[in-house]
Amino acid sequence: MSVHWQIRPEGPEDADGVAALNDDGFGPGRFAKSAYRLREGVAPEDGLGFVATGEGGVLLGSVRFWPIVVGGEPSLLLGPLAVKSELRGRGIGIALMKTGIDAAKTAGFKTILLVGDESYYARAGFARLPAERVRFPGPVDKTRVLGLALQPGALDTLSGSIGRARIDEPVAACGAPLG
Template sequence: MAAVSIVAETAADEASREALLDRAMGPGRRRKSSEKLRRGRKPSEGLAFVARGADGAVVGTVRLWDVTAGENGVGALLLGPLAVDPSLKSAGVGSALMRLAIGEARRLGHKAILLVGDAPYYARFGFSAEKTGELAMPGPYERHRFLALELVDGALDGAKGVLKAAGRKLPKMAAAA
């Protein structure tokens, strides 16, 4: 991890980030249910990060997105994708990205983070399916992989229904690309 630095993502990182996501997640990544919530939107303000190797190359990424958690309009964040270059798996890059993302979300006053992912991996950061029972993703997903972390106790109490995209929209031309 010593040769990796984590910084705020910039517009110049976009092509490298997309190439990393293709390498790490494969071609089916754009068909995921969580992608529907991200399409045409910008990440939540101040919550998009990249990890750079010693040569400056993007070797990891994480973003958080504004969503509304269900019918009663509970504001939350959707985390994802989290990806690390396959050559650096198990080097601590993903964990470092997660710790930073959660810490920044908390610092910025967000109340809860949701994601679809591997429960054993995300449990180490406090995520569980305990608060997602009445919530749903738009489109197909594996229910046991739908996890939440409350940054404020009780933030998801009473939340039910389908997640909806919220937050900043991309300019029309960028959203079409």
């Protein structure tokens, strides 16, 4: 079955649809992951959210990026990236990711990090970061910590603790203060 789809910037009207895609792709357990500590109280980076749409404008996939600092240096956390389950394997995920990466580069970001499957994200140039180079605010599987340099050598000097680049709205998980 051939499906026509296209990619466009995410707009405010997409919020519920994107939440549904992420629920479908990751389930409610995603909020407990360390990467989500970096998203609490922070809006996704403006201008770097993209959605894939199909017939009638229906949402088929979404990618967002969050602003982070790594050892004081601005960077981005890629994700969530999710594609509607019945439409996977058509290149929508890679196209969303590459569109977002290009926009991040144009916006002047030098690096992107994520926690995910290396064999998938390597298709967009991500590679595993040396163990212990960066520290997430909670446990992560170090073999899944990946990075992409948007400028030559930009990953080589990136190291240290990862934190939120800003706080838009103070939200604490389980009442705990956020560092």
